[in-house]
Amino acid sequence: MSFDAEAKMQFLFALRSQGITDQRVLHAMEKIDRGAFVKSYFPERAYEDMPLPIPCGQTISQPSVVGLMTQALELTGREKVLEIGTGSGYQAAILSQLARRVYTVDRHRRLVAEAREVFQSLDLANITAFTADGSFGLPDQAPFDRILVTAAAEDPPGPLLAQLRIGGIMVVPVGQSDAVQRLIRVTRTDQGFDYDELRPVRFVPLVEGLAKDG
Numbered sequence: 001m002s003f004d005a006e007a008k009m010q011f012l013f014a015l016r017s018q019g020i021t022d023q024r025v026l027h028a029m030e031k032i033d034r035g036a037f038v039k040s041y042f043p044e045r046a047y048e049d050m051p052l053p054i055p056c057g058q059t060i061s062q063p064s065v066v067g068l069m070t071q072a073l074e075l076t077g078r079e080k081v082l083e084i085g086t087g088s089g090y091q092a093a094i095l096s097q098l099a100r101r102v103y104t105v106d107r108h109r110r111l112v113a114e115a116r117e118v119f120q121s122l123d124l125a126n127i128t129a130f131t132a133d134g135s136f137g138l139p140d141q142a143p144f145d146r147i148l149v150t151a152a153a154e155d156p157p158g159p160l161l162a163q164l165r166i167g168g169i170m171v172v173p174v175g176q177s178d179a180v181q182r183l184i185r186v187t188r189t190d191q192g193f194d195y196d197e198l199r200p201v202r203f204v205p206l207v208e209g210l211a212k213d214g
């Protein structure tokens with residue numbers, strides 16, 4: 001299936017019905033073809049609102065969750081963003097349309113290599129992908145205006161909080177790995193951190209260290 005007018009219409013309809021109302025987010029999700037990231041694994045499902053398996057036992061998130069997380073970041077186009085959990089690269093590609101610069105890291109070398117290829121093929125030149133343990137953030141590039149964690153942590157990791165600029169926003173799923181997690185938005189103020197809860201979600205866990213098998 002291709003991302004033709006009909007597929008786009010249904011895709012955008014599903015997103016709107018799940019509460020994605022921000023026109024800029026909808027526009028970015030209309031522009032970036034999720035099929036390019038799902039590739040050969042489940043091409044016929046690329047435009048359905050469901051998570052799908054990708055290599056290394058990971059998943060590409062459900063489009064409506066990608067939309068909600070992106071919307072919660074309140075991007076204006078000027079931000080330097082860090083994403084933890086590159087996975088397929090789809091979320092980073094959406095962010096690249098709405099922010100100035102996107103850094104994305106994954107503990108699986110293979111996923112980073114494959115995502116880089118897609119970024120190049122789509123000419124998404126403002127994304128830099130690294131193989132790294134994202135629990136420690138990217139101290140060399142800090143501070144960040146926005147941080148998006150796309151794997152579930154028990155608590156928002158301290159190094160990530162420290163790398164968030166004052167006035168910055170971090171969105172992170174928190175909770176025990178297999179249970180339902182809560183999607184949390186953390187806003188850094190000059191006094192400390194404000195937390196608000198967005199909705200229940202289910203993500204793969206944030207795992208320590210680089211993957212041994214690539």
Ligand code: SAH
Nearest residue numbers: 060085087088091106107133134150206207
């Ligand atoms: N954002 C992705 C989906 C992420 S799935 C997309 O758009 O497709 C979660 C990803 O987090 C997996 O690829 C997993 O390898 C990665 N991950 C888990 N723990 C990590 C860690 N400590 N550092 C970096 N990446 C991690």
